[in-house]
Amino acid sequence: MSATITILDIYNSLEQVMDPEIPVLSVIDLGMITSVELDETGALIKMIPTFAACPAVSYIQQQISTIVGNDLGIKVVVEIDKTVHWESNRMSDAAKEKLKNFGIAPPQVHNGNVSAEIMLHTACPHCNSANTYLRSPFGSTLCRAIHYCKQCGHVFEQFKPVE
Secondary structure, eight states: OOTTOOHHHHHHHHTTOBOSSSTTOBTTTTTOEEEEEEETTEEEEEEOOSSTTOTTHHHHHHHHHHHHHHHHTSOEEEEEOTTOOOOGGGSOHHHHHHHHHHTEEOOOOOSSOOOGGGGGSOOOTTTOOSOEEEEESOOSSTTEEEEEETTTOOEEEEEOOOO
16 A cells, blocks of 8 residues: 555545435535544545435445545445434535535534424525425435425425434
């Protein structure tokens, strides 16, 4: 392994690992990486899934290992960090803006107390109107809900707030 590779290099490489369900967001944007360790044998990257039953977890692990390993020419081991659980407040502001531009309403910031009520106040990512309603708390994936905008007429998904 080259002595010039740094943990910052690994984080920069992780920016290329995109969520397979929302391909405008990286694992960094989503706050899925909990730690990176680097030694003479390679890198150990710990991650957390956005949802416990997320079907893409093993695919994301494989993508992290392949992309970072190929990019930096090192061995990469990816483990699920069982000491931390993901919450939507881990998403960066840039990630929320990318979601909105992709047509998905970002999750609201919460104070650790998420109730069904929080999803009732979701602005439309297309026109920014607050004149929306929750059509279904179940969207195309576990992490999304479906809303309707009375202002522009769009049906849109929201990335659910999670505590």
